[in-house]
Amino acid sequence: MKLTYLSAALLLASPLLQAQSLDLNLTNSMPAIEKLYLDLHQSPELSYHEQQTGKKIAAQLTKLGFEVTENVGGYGVVGLLKNGNGPTVMIRTDTDGLPITEQTGKAYASKVTVTDAQGATVGVMHGCGHDIHMSSFVGTAQQLVKHKDAWQGTLMMVAQPAEEVGAGAKAMLYEGLFTQYVKPDHIIALHVSASVPAGKVALKNGYTMASVDSVDISIKGKGGHGAYPHTTIDPIVIAARTVLALQTITSRELSPLEPSVITVGSIHGGAKHNVISDEVKLQLTLRSYNPDIRNAQIAAIKRITAGIAQSAGLDEALYPTVHVHEDESIPSTYNTPAQTNLVRQSIANAIGAGNVLDTPAVMAGEDFGLYGRTDENIPITLFWLGGVNQQKYVEAIKTGNTLPSLHSSKFAPDYKVALPTGIKAMSNAAVALFNQ
Known part of the structure; x- marks a missing residue:
């Protein structure tokens, strides 16, 4: 009972x-x-x-x-x-x-x-x-x-x-x-x-x-020489735009009455001063209480990353991949x-x-x-x-x-x-x- x-x-x-x-x-x-x-x-x-x-x-x-x-x-x-x-x-x-x-x-x-x-x-x-x-x-x-x-x-x-x-x-x-x-x-x-x-x-x-999700984002680009950026599509610039845009999910897309955290804990891309790389990797942690908020966070991340890639001139085949580690997710x-x-x-x-x-x-x-x-x-x-x-x-x-x-x-x-x-x-x- x-x-x-x-x-x-x-x-x-x-x-x-x-x-x-x-x-x-x-x-x-x-x-x-x-x-x-x-x-x-x-x-x-x-x-x-x-x-x-x-x-x-x-x-x-x-x-x-x-x-x-x-x-x-x-x-x-x-x-x-x-x-x-x-x-x-x-x-x-x-x-x-x-x-x-x-x-x-x-x-x-x-x-x-x-x-x-x-x-x-x-x-x-x-x-x-x-x-x-x-x-x-x-x-x-x-x-x-x-x-x-x-x-x-x-x-x-x-x-x-x-x-x-x-x-x-x-x-x-x-x-x-x-x-x-x-x-x-x-x-x-x-x-x-x-x-x-x-x-x-x-x-x-x-x-x-809170619920916890670990998310990996792989941002693609078209690399080249750092002296000729106009011949490339720089994934580091795309990544920088993405990190800032992700903060608007909590501040502008979700109700302020619903707790939400989206933290970019790791960013890796490039290997040398004068080389524009082909890829940047981000690692995120997502936190919320309401399962609907968790789903909205993930959906928004996928939409925003794709939109920024498109605005940078990338073909759809090079849009970012967003991987949610479902095996590590907890409610x-x-x-x-x-x-x-x-x-x-x-x-x-x-x-x-x-x-x-x-x-x-x-x-x-x-x-x-x-x-x-x-x-x-x-x-x-x-x-x-x-x-x-x-x-x-x-x-x-x-x-x-x-x-x-x-x-x-x-x-x-x-x-x-x-x-x-x-x-x-x-x-x-x-x-x-x-x-x-």
Whole structure:
């Protein structure tokens, strides 16, 4: 049965929900969770290579009594624990690291290096906090197993690979995550925040993260000598016109009430001062919330690039090619309002209403949103787990200094505060969803 806004409001006001909150004493369990965090932090693996990470998560779930399947959608892990009759609640974590050399100066900093596809040696770190996610995930599983008398239903723990390349959720769904195992009634996840103090949680109803598309544009021309530009059709000039024209899509074609970002992140063309090249390549990232806006962005890019090429005198055969990397595209993350209200109240009951913040939507992307876009139309909620050391947060507010962001080589969450907060928040959110 779908939860209505009215029934959600009644549930949130119910004394029964208050009574169902878990009063967790994590003193004895945190040393092992922190040890797991430090191990995961020091042994990150890139997208598509999370083999040992998957094994570690699988071992933790197996020890807790879950029925565990490994290598789902790559190195993904699915753990199922049935505890009587009731709904199925899925808790998801992501597992992959990033090709970043850590510069936090921490004694436990990652020193892992790998050789990338281009043959270069690159550092690897959990610069997006997936080590926090996994450790909170395991800690939550421990608490829900320990307090099985507080809930009934099926607990579905999903450790998803390849989030950073937008491929993991697709791969797990393609391999039958909701058909070969069990179809969840509710799906929840957390993401560490680089702008929220540790000890607090932030969340938002509705759109909370953006859709993401990677687009390649190949602009053709007719090359020649730089001293005789009149004998050529210069693709660099066409590219310059194109970069500027693309900015008018958001400013002049789309409603100002609809968020839209079109960023040209890379431009490459030419090899020598006095040579006009035959081709320039652009790489773009597109962000939006509304799927109709995403489609309008792509359609406008194709129209504008073709129009500029035509105006430059190119034959149609040399019009630019626009390639959307559909395999990497991810939709926006839409927090189902009724479920998110329930999650918000359950977390407030657990850690205090003053520690639960409202937050604006962001233009970063997360493939978690895919789980709510299947034919099953399952409600989803993603909340932000504060990761910033509270003293550093206060200092940054006073001085106006910018804190290290996610994907920064200097991002170092305050794990001793963030982890117990995440475990309490997620455990109570799950119990509230089981018991509604």
